[in-house]
Amino acid sequence: MGLNPRSWFSRKTLRHDLVAGLTLGVESVPDGLAQGLLSGLNPLAGLYGHLFGMVGAALFTSSALMTVQVTGAMALIVSDAGLETLADPDRALYTLTMMSGVILIAAGLLGAGRLVRFVPTAVMTGFVTAVGVNIVLGQLSNFTGYDAQGDNRIAKTFDLGLHLLDWSAAAVVVGAITVLLIVLLQNTRVGALGLVVAVVVGSIAAVMLNIWVANPVVLLRDLVAVPGSLPLPVLPSLDDVGFLIVPAVSLAFVAMVQGAGVSAAIPSRDGKPSDTSRDFVGQGVGNVVSGLFRGMPVGGSSSGSTLVATAGARTRLVYFVAAAVTSLVILLASGVVAYIAMPALAGLLIVVGVTAVKPSRVYSVIRSGPLPTVVMAVTFVLTLLIPLQFAVLTGVGLGIIMFVAQQSNRVRVRRVVFSDDGRMREIDPPHRVPPGEIVMLQPYGSLFFASAPTFERQLPAVTPESTRSIVIVRLRGTDEVGLAFVEVLRRYAHELRAVGSSLKLVVSEARVIQQLEAGGLRAEMGEANIYRGSEWVGAALRRAYDDARDELRAEPRER
Numbered sequence: 001m002g003l004n005p006r007s008w009f010s011r012k013t014l015r016h017d018l019v020a021g022l023t024l025g026v027e028s029v030p031d032g033l034a035q036g037l038l039s040g041l042n043p044l045a046g047l048y049g050h051l052f053g054m055v056g057a058a059l060f061t062s063s064a065l066m067t068v069q070v071t072g073a074m075a076l077i078v079s080d081a082g083l084e085t086l087a088d089p090d091r092a093l094y095t096l097t098m099m100s101g102v103i104l105i106a107a108g109l110l111g112a113g114r115l116v117r118f119v120p121t122a123v124m125t126g127f128v129t130a131v132g133v134n135i136v137l138g139q140l141s142n143f144t145g146y147d148a149q150g151d152n153r154i155a156k157t158f159d160l161g162l163h164l165l166d167w168s169a170a171a172v173v174v175g176a177i178t179v180l181l182i183v184l185l186q187n188t189r190v191g192a193l194g195l196v197v198a199v200v201v202g203s204i205a206a207v208m209l210n211i212w213v214a215n216p217v218v219l220l221r222d223l224v225a226v227p228g229s230l231p232l233p234v235l236p237s238l239d240d241v242g243f244l245i246v247p248a249v250s251l252a253f254v255a256m257v258q259g260a261g262v263s264a265a266i267p268s269r270d271g272k273p274s275d276t277s278r279d280f281v282g283q284g285v286g287n288v289v290s291g292l293f294r295g296m297p298v299g300g301s302s303s304g305s306t307l308v309a310t311a312g313a314r315t316r317l318v319y320f321v322a323a324a325v326t327s328l329v330i331l332l333a334s335g336v337v338a339y340i341a342m343p344a345l346a347g348l349l350i351v352v353g354v355t356a357v358k359p360s361r362v363y364s365v366i367r368s369g370p371l372p373t374v375v376m377a378v379t380f381v382l383t384l385l386i387p388l389q390f391a392v393l394t395g396v397g398l399g400i401i402m403f404v405a406q407q408s409n410r411v412r413v414r415r416v417v418f419s420d421d422g423r424m425r426e427i428d429p430p431h432r433v434p435p436g437e438i439v440m441l442q443p444y445g446s447l448f449f450a451s452a453p454t455f456e457r458q459l460p461a462v463t464p465e466s467t468r469s470i471v472i473v474r475l476r477g478t479d480e481v482g483l484a485f486v487e488v489l490r491r492y493a494h495e496l497r498a499v500g501s502s503l504k505l506v507v508s509e510a511r512v513i514q515q516l517e518a519g520g521l522r523a524e525m526g527e528a529n530i531y532r533g534s535e536w537v538g539a540a541l542r543r544a545y546d547d548a549r550d551e552l553r554a555e556p557r558e559r
Contacts, residue, residue: 022322026325029326039079059316067307098236101283125364134384170206220338433466472505
């Protein structure tokens with residue numbers, strides 16, 4: 001619990017918390033600016049999002065080591081949200097951040113954490129892979145110094161390829177130096193600080209090259225004035241709320257899914273599993289604070305959480321140390337920060353984008369079957385071609401369709417047979433209802449509306465020869481059936497009745513009895529043909545079987 005003071009500070013881990021906080025605070029400066037650059041708006045918004053979003057969430061997440069900062073996926077959604085078309089894009093950004101926070105807080109308080117597990121891996125794999133590709137494509141203009149034109153990132157990439165001679169050689173050199181240093185330093189003792197070293201060296205190279213080249217490398221100070229103070233609070237723009245609803249919902253959804261993945265992957269102090277709903281609240285508070293202080297939307301950061309965990313941090317003190325370090329950089333070194341080169345930040349983001357693409361995960365989805373593969377491919381293509389806020393919502397829809405399709409295809413019907421010693425045995429059901437027999441059927445799987453056709457296809461067919469038979473359908477373990485399933489049972493009962501046979505049901509849940517009654521099937525079949533199960537497994541089925549056997553014996557010729 002974030003409000004537990006014991007998770008704030010520990011003398012035993014003080015040194016580790018200080019070192020991790022120092023590392024995270026320094027690394028947050030170039031990383032935050034890079035995420036702000038990725039959004040296409042003010043790069044400082046990314047830096048402020050890293051700072052204030054991290055502090056705002058620090059006391060409210062269920063895990064002490066869940067880092068909440070701006071992520072690439074959220075920056076891309078902001079980039080595609082069309083904020084530049086509004087009267088005040090910056091204030092609209094802050095409003096969007098606060099709206100996302102309010103949605104996350106509401107979701108957390110309503111216990112929506114349990115719903116995250118329904119997001120299919122295929123959807124998230126396609127989305128995350130496309131986000132990685134989008135990050136790379138979105139930074140090629142900054143990396144090459146050429147302002148590519150096009151309706152989307154794919155079109156801009158083609159335009160970039162057609163204008164190789166218009167690239168800035170100096171910008172490419174700066175970006176290449178940054179990428180090379182990140183790759184060389186990432187597995188050394190320098191660790192996460194390698195990002196900082198790479199951006200600093202790349203920016204120094206840019207300043208030196210600008211002395212000699214006619215087309216200078218773009219620096220941060222060329223885009224925005226870098227203040228030597230922390231931002232003042234700002235109120236949301238209520239006029240923009242209607243325009244921002246869709247991207248706010250998309251941002252909240254991405255934060256939920258990413259945050260759930262991050263919190264599940266990082267260790268906790270007491271070894272207990274994370275509280276996903278509480279993490280939603282933490283991320284929501286982080287967004288409200290970030291927006292209030294002119295920052296971008298934030299969410300659970302895998303890289304940030306891994307950084308502090310690897311550095312040995314154990315308490316929430318790490319985030320306040322990191323915030324203090326980042327604040328000191330802003331207050332005391334804003335003049336230096338202003339000289340950070342945009343191709344250097346682009347190089348950092350390109351490395352982030354490439355590492356986000358996981359071929360092993362893609363291959364795993366492909367191996368799982370054609371349906372997940374198609375869903376992953378559709379999500380990937382849509383994320384590349386349409387604005388991300390709509391791609392996210394489309395992915396949610398695909399996830400729902402995929403879940404329904406998978407659950408409906410998992411329904412399986414088995415025939416139950418009583419052996420001479422009283423034990424029950426399950427075998428494959430017959431293709432047709434044989435004459436003069438008792439056929440006991442047990443369906444497995446969810447029997448909601450989409451499963452009804454699958455269940456119906458697996459029922460033994462009723463033919464003119466299926467006379468004097470009784471079919472018993474056992475619904476033990478089924479706590480919910482829809483009207484579509486009730487209709488399937490009604491049709492089957494009519495088919496059996498038409499050839500002189502009948503249907504009986506064994507039901508263990510009161511809710512299913514109520515649904516049979518609501519659908520009118522209970523009255524049609526009669527109370528004598530519906531058996532209520534109990535805690536004694538097989539007892540109700542045995543009663544139904546004995547009654548069916550007595551009926552067949554009593555009327556051998558009339559049925």
